[in-house]
Amino acid sequence: MATVTFKEASRIYPKTERKAVDRLNLEIGDGEFVVLVGPSGCGKTTSLRMLAGLEPVDEGGIFIGDQNVVGLPPRSRDIAMVFQNYALYPHMNVAENMGFALKMAKLEKSEIVTRVREAAKILDLEEYLERKPGQLSGGQRQRVAMGRAIVRKPQVFLMDEPLSNLDAKLRVSTRTQIAELQSRLGVTTLYVTHDQVEAMTMGDRVAVIKDGVLQQVDVPRALYDAPINSFVAGFIGSPAMNLLDATIVESGVQIGRTLVSLPQSFHQIAGIGPVTVGLRPEALELASDGNGISAIVKLVEELGSEAYIYAQLDDLAGETTVTTPEIVVRVAPTVVVKSGDRITLRVKDDSMLLFDAESGVRIKGR
Amino acid sequence: MTVPPVAAIPGERSRARRGGRSEDGAPIGSSRLSGYVFVSLYVVLLALFGIAPTAYAIYLSLTKVGGGIAWGSNFTRAFQDFRFLPAFEHVAEYLAIWLIAEATLILVLALMLHSLARRTSAAFRFLFYMPGALAGAASVLVWLFMLDPTLSPWHFLLSILGYAQIDLVLQPSHLPLIFAIMAFWTGAGGWIVVMYGALNNIPDELLEAAKLDGANAFQSALRIKLPLIKKWVVYMLILSFAGGTQLFVEPQLVGQATAGLVSNTWSPNQLAYYIAFINDNFNEAAAISVTLLVLGLVGATLLVWRTKLFEIN
Amino acid sequence: MKLSHFTWRIVGLIVLLGFTAFFFVPVIWVLLATTKTDVQLTSSGPFSLGTLSHFVHAWKALFGFQSDAMVGWLENSAIYSFGGVAIAIIAAIPAGYGLALTQFIGRRTLLAITLVTMIMPATALVLPLFLEMNSVNLTDTPWAVILPFSFFPFGVYLCYIFFSSTIPKDLLSAARVDGCNEWGVFRYVALPLARPVVALVAFFAFVADWNNYYLPFVMIASNSKLPVQVGLEYLISSTEAFNPGNPGTGAQLVQRPELALAILVAIAPVAIVFMFAQRTLVKGMLAGATKE
Ligand SMILES: Nc1ncnc2c1ncn2[C@@H]1O[C@H](COP(=O)(O)OP(=O)(O)O)[C@@H](O)[C@H]1O
């Protein structure tokens, strides 16, 4: 087992200007499960491939344990990877696919057979060992790809959106299986996904990346409660946090035409002017007294255990257009509102986040 | 265990990029070298049997028989040879007929077959395409039979035209047409199959959309299908042009079978052969080869760069 | 004036049947001719069927011609074609792979040269090739034919298209992660997957090589080393009907039914390949299709 460290690692693709990965610094502890998450095209795959040795590192270093692996070919890095489309060898059966790396490592035949059996048992693939990938379902293929990684008992697992080709239900169950398996095997893992739910549920820690730049690395709870900036705040959580343009005046926060009082901990910033207000859907509740942010209901999403109200803040004239901001509110399923209703919303105590309007950096309360 | 985005860690500046960047993510360093290894055998063959003879032909065409630089004299001598112009005229005439037939008949047939039921058209395609197996010397022989009025299954046609003997059929002025017929007989079917394949590549929805837009079969062939396979037509024409300039076996064998009815310097390639082996002047022959190469090169270059048919990325 | 749908169909049918006759009557005629005597070719109708005994006679005469010359020519054709195809494939598969999936300086240039040489017909190079072969004393040996055959840029292009379009890059990445070096990636992943393109290249190379006339015509001097295509010319020059009153001294003469049979025998291998390879033809010729 080993730690993994990215030190100022950058990748600039030939004939491009921007760094696909921009001075990435990331430490993954021994046996830790770190998830790299971010929107599509932000450089997740590139980071992973740099660690794998499939993509050169243009600046900086990458360490596995104490060894700088920059320049080493993938075969010398003792890593295993699960690809997004699995990349199973179509001409080999399941057993051969899983055993291929061991064969390349010149292990004894009997040892290969044992290890493949073992992995197949864990992954419930014993019946399919003779089949070619083409004869397997999507879920089975995914498990073969996992199996190919685990038979090797490598220093590091790399997984690039391994669940994205599965249907929603299978994705949820496989999610927990992978997390369990990883903690059982205790292999250091870097896992890439664009799905923040996946990231939050699976990772020991989650690294959020945007446009090649790492934004924040932390345990899921901390990311949710204390996002470093408005990007992370908006990216983590579903439905996403409401981010509203507002102004801090002396007497409180002006959101649209509603003045909301500034929480106690933010009193030192009274009067600073424009900010972005972050309100999680659960940070809002319907105000019974009609005092609060006024909005018109556009849609109610009933999820059984809870409901989400999608509403639009109305302007001074009480009208809404497509450009007026939308707001999502989580309510109990028993609340009865319907599309077109006018509601007023109250911000729960101490649940408002404030971000610098320019830089997006979160303004910390005292 | 929280690791915030650490500030720049100095040192460890790129020991990376030993072998430069790799565009496709092949591992660094080894890829470039291994690329050379993979293409090596082919490159050797290319050098020996593609580049060397080309260079040699150019060299020969520019030097004198006994040695010494000839500059353009081999070319002028070849061009002034009384057989040179006729040979190129023959081939030009042949090409004109063959290319026009390709551009019209092959397309019409492919479009017709494409409008038939799949099974039926498959049968027709097979029948059209099989004579392709008789390319080369075999097709010349077959047509020697076909054009002999005394035994041809087409003798009624030949007699309508007033030809009672093969000598009358194989008049010099007929030869370009006859060679074009041979080329069409062996080559057309294959191209029909290919054009049909290209037509099949057109998405069904597109043709259905045209139908909904009110196009009848004829209009959809003319306005939708034809423009979409145009590049393949260009491809076919240029390949046929480049190949057609190289005519050799047809006039050679017909000449053989008719005891001199066809000149043995009928086509440029025959002339080059004659000058090389009978006149023993490889330098002048090389001048003709180079002329043919240039024609082929122009065709090839046009095809590769103007039609954008080929991927080089 | 607008012709009715029905009329168009009839016109279309007539055109199709006309072309079917054009393409196929010669084939049928040649088949039938092998069952007749030379006299019957002219005396009985062109579509009359002869007898089996005449066919057997033609067969014996053809294969008896100059003590089994025909068998020798077929063997030569087989050696030249298989030799050429084999080396062409051995060179083309790794080359196509290298061009498609590795990076090296000169890759694009090599690709461009390949495209140009594959379109340019090789015939004009035959004379300088002859001198080249002559200078190393290889003329009139099988190598003089096999080696030029083995330079088959179209095959390289097909392999290039195949590797760049059908092998996902991730598959190669997976092999690298699994511990392969560059050779291993090719050997264990690309090569086993290349089977379809081997068939494609083999088809085009085989047909081109078997039917090639000019190259062996120039390179090969000895009668016994001729391939069957050039052998056919020799048969023509020995055919009585084509050389009236000029039967070379003591030369054995060939009758036209035997010649018809010779055609069929000479093209049989290509015909067999053709029967099964119609699809291959389309795939190969449209292989350059840049998807729009
Ligand atoms: N081979 C390449 N050449 C040039 N740019 C690339 C290449 N691969 C990826 N990129 C670019 O690098 C950025 C990051 O890509 P990637 O790491 O694949 O993103 P992600 O996996 O997060 O979706 C994207 O903007 C993408 O367009």
Ligand SMILES: [Mg+2]
């Ligand atoms: Mg990705």
